[in-house]
Amino acid sequence: MSTTPAFTGVIPPVITPRTSDGALDLPGLEAVVEHLVSGGMHGLFPLGSSGETPYLTDAERAEVLATVASATAGRVPLLVGANEQTTARVIEEARKVASRGADAVVVTTPYYAIFDATEVKRHFRAVAAAVDVPVLAYDVPVRTHFKLAPGLLAELAHEGTIAGVKDSSGNDIAFRQLRLLTRGLEGFALFSGHEVVCDAAMLSGADGLVPGLANVDPAGYRRLYDAAVSGNWETAVKEQDRLAELFRIVDVPDGSRVSPGAGGLGAFKTALAELGVIGANTMSRPMESLNAAEATEIRAILSATGLL
């Protein structure tokens, strides 16, 4: 009997391109998928935060997932976000994405709702009972305003409710504690969602990585991951440091014009446009897109880090 988790490796959250008039750019999305799969990604995570999923209408979500599933064509597994605010609504969303090709669903705590840890457990148990695919917990307190404690996650993992955690909490201490509490647990995978500490996350025992920046440089994150898995930490650190330089693209947007949410994702989109993968860097409304001056700065960082 293996103790390999169901999913490992680099599984980036897939961005959602739009044409300059704001419509979904489905050919562009297919190009992003190809860029990622050919860049060595072990899986894809559509309908995540980096996919601007909170901003997509129901119809757009359906189109995005259909396009990603079709373009991926089963080459790698799809972990898919089921982004809704409470249990019954998450279940409806999770069933939809499962029926559209998700190999697993990624689910947050409730939000907007006012809840506590006991409700969170009932929430994940109800979702897991309602869908036929594995459920991963997505810990993103900057959005949900609730940190999933290591003990709570370990309880859900050991009872079989969740098959993994995507940690975007920025709390490396809790991440390590969760790893210690779940080490060797059959079928459970721990992912870090932070771009600039992937080497440290791997040293701490992560099973995989979900970095938004891998949209821009999938091969770089693949090299980092492979180096870490083979214990070549010097190489992993060196690659991480280069990727941390690349991550400075998110500091380029002018904060007086572009919100924090729009700036980071806008930088990813702008970089992909500069790399020729997609045609425009348009953001979902009400987010502001990056302008030409910002694109020029991002182009310089792409050059300095060897991508152009």
Place this chain on the structure above:
Amino acid sequence: MSTTPAFTGVIPPVITPRTSDGALDLPGLEAVVEHLVSGGMHGLFPLGSSGETPYLTDAERAEVLATVASATAGRVPLLVGANEQTTARVIEEARKVASRGADAVVVTTPYYAIFDATEVKRHFRAVAAAVDVPVLAYDVPVRTHFKLAPGLLAELAHEGTIAGVKDSSGNDIAFRQLRLLTRGLEGFALFSGHEVVCDAAMLSGADGLVPGLANVDPAGYRRLYDAAVSGNWETAVKEQDRLAELFRIVDVPDGSRVSPGAGGLGAFKTALAELGVIGANTMSRPMESLNAAEATEIRAILSATGLL
């Protein structure tokens, strides 16, 4: 030309009863509407937070609004929540509720999304441009984690984007500042959503009240409002103090078993069940319902405050 705002008076957020098996209790909802209209309410606010709207599926939301609209039968206006997390999704929701009988829609800032004040303005402007009914801003930072600043709201009010504000921010200072910035503004109404400071809100210049507790004692809030409007502050304070005693029902639930969100709404539902208006105090999952011991305590408070 009048400077009367479009909506004034006591306009309670309508609770959403469920039968003991968890289904919507539509006859119970009709009874609640009758209880409220006959209790002297100036309007009704279905699909608000007190209506457990975050927990309702799309189909349930449609049923609730249809039932409230039918039961109200035009006797008072309907302000209806359009509870979604970002602009495009709010617009779809707002159009739905407008088509189903809303006289105005009540809209929060984005949530889950990471945004800033500039995006908030674009958000409200886009929603207002997309629907044919007035838009009220709902300021509820305990849920959205963003406080709408008085200056921002005043700007949206003066340009005609919003027709009112429901303030549930717990910030009486900002409330007063907003009142000073909007005094005499044609067609703009300022509502307080807090149960125990309605007298003070009226003294500060509120146009109306949106207290969840008015589900339990609509006539009490009507007396408070009428006393305040006629400058009879001694009576208003006395009525408010009694209602504050009644509001202690929200402290009854055991916090180790019932979450803060479930406790407050569960107390309202339990009180309505004890009063015979509805048949059960069942909460939407994953929220816990109040138990028999808690119902007994609530019954005692209802007696002590003259409702039983």
Place this chain on the structure above:
Amino acid sequence: MSTTPAFTGVIPPVITPRTSDGALDLPGLEAVVEHLVSGGMHGLFPLGSSGETPYLTDAERAEVLATVASATAGRVPLLVGANEQTTARVIEEARKVASRGADAVVVTTPYYAIFDATEVKRHFRAVAAAVDVPVLAYDVPVRTHFKLAPGLLAELAHEGTIAGVKDSSGNDIAFRQLRLLTRGLEGFALFSGHEVVCDAAMLSGADGLVPGLANVDPAGYRRLYDAAVSGNWETAVKEQDRLAELFRIVDVPDGSRVSPGAGGLGAFKTALAELGVIGANTMSRPMESLNAAEATEIRAILSATGLL
């Protein structure tokens, strides 16, 4: 046996003037005291937040209190801040100020320390046991990052540990609940520390007011208080609205140059300088003082509100 609390009325936190070279301006402080006492204040609160006490060295604190005590000469009582971060240090500070003329000491929860409600109770009990003057609790979560719950304060009040509360929490709901829990309690006084909702605080049952802005316009706050006490709410609201206009001086400082802490107090000092009460508007370091352009704007507001 009377149920009058020990202290009532308007008791402003006294600002601490500095000369343009940054030294304490003790003659200026005497002038402020005279301005306040002759303006009808019922007591004075030196060494509070508005006195820049967090920024004063121990030697400066001693000088300030000696000067205020001497200038007041017993005409009104002195409530004095004992501003320290933990129990043993507060006790030392409280004993010092008691020995220097305080009629009562005003004490916050611990800060910087990481604590809980149980420790907070032990804290106040230990301080009260260690000093011979009444202890008032100062609830200022924007500084301490801990809100004193109404139930906790009521427990300390009923057991005789605290003789009052200065509420600067911005939470009018908790304020009202505390009032209901302490109504008629012998020797206990409830004060509001917020400038623009004093009328509402009085309607809610406050015993007194501690507005920093009363440094600028003591007579205005006295008129507001007297009107409220005599049930003349129309006058109280009108006076409050004028004072709210005056309070806009705190919005004058340029936030890119002056911190939020420095801006509000700097506006009070600048207004007092423009009124001729003190000679300079210099702030304690590292706070930035307001500049000439800002002084001109403040002067205009003083004129518009009838003070110049």
Place this chain on the structure above:
Amino acid sequence: MSTTPAFTGVIPPVITPRTSDGALDLPGLEAVVEHLVSGGMHGLFPLGSSGETPYLTDAERAEVLATVASATAGRVPLLVGANEQTTARVIEEARKVASRGADAVVVTTPYYAIFDATEVKRHFRAVAAAVDVPVLAYDVPVRTHFKLAPGLLAELAHEGTIAGVKDSSGNDIAFRQLRLLTRGLEGFALFSGHEVVCDAAMLSGADGLVPGLANVDPAGYRRLYDAAVSGNWETAVKEQDRLAELFRIVDVPDGSRVSPGAGGLGAFKTALAELGVIGANTMSRPMESLNAAEATEIRAILSATGLL
């Protein structure tokens, strides 16, 4: 010219023992110093948070530092906390500890005060200008409620204001960014203050470690550090995992009786008492000490991790 920072290695914050009647236990403190120096520590950090410094009176602080300085007898350098809330008060405190033997002072941002980034820079510059020893910035937002941004710290580092940073922010992303912004900077040292991610911190480029848990197991942290410095990451991780097990002593205290602040430090003290280094686990008031049942649980963890 070397680029070695002034301080490197493991430099634990020294706990402050008390006898069972609450007095300072100076012989116990000498024993702790001996335990740490003989355990291979590269320096000592008295008057830090783990030393309960916020709770010490001025007289106690003087006694603690004199005792540590005397017991250390120059064998390793002393980094000493100057724990005060604003600039002028920090300067007085920093001068005191410098005169009593500090080789460097460790300084936070202001607290209780309401400030901004501009004031923070003035604060550190004023302190550095006022003392003759190097100043290290201590980033501890759980106490100060202000996170020192990497860019701000890098600016202070490059201009020579600060000689290092002790990071207790729990933000590994910002830690990595600060490292990239200061790599190779002459005389600047970056320390991590977190017990369970020291291996990852070293991989990320830390110059040293300031773990409170090193009071209990200095030799373990020395082995971890030495393994990391020599690139033996497998050993470092293994040692870290054992120390993470040891760190579970902080989860032993009953949170309904012991506050979060008291629980962690109380566990360290209890472990040292069980190890026979000190005689009692008494905490500074108002903190609760751990009881016999908790001590028994801690003893079991000490055994399981090889310390007993």
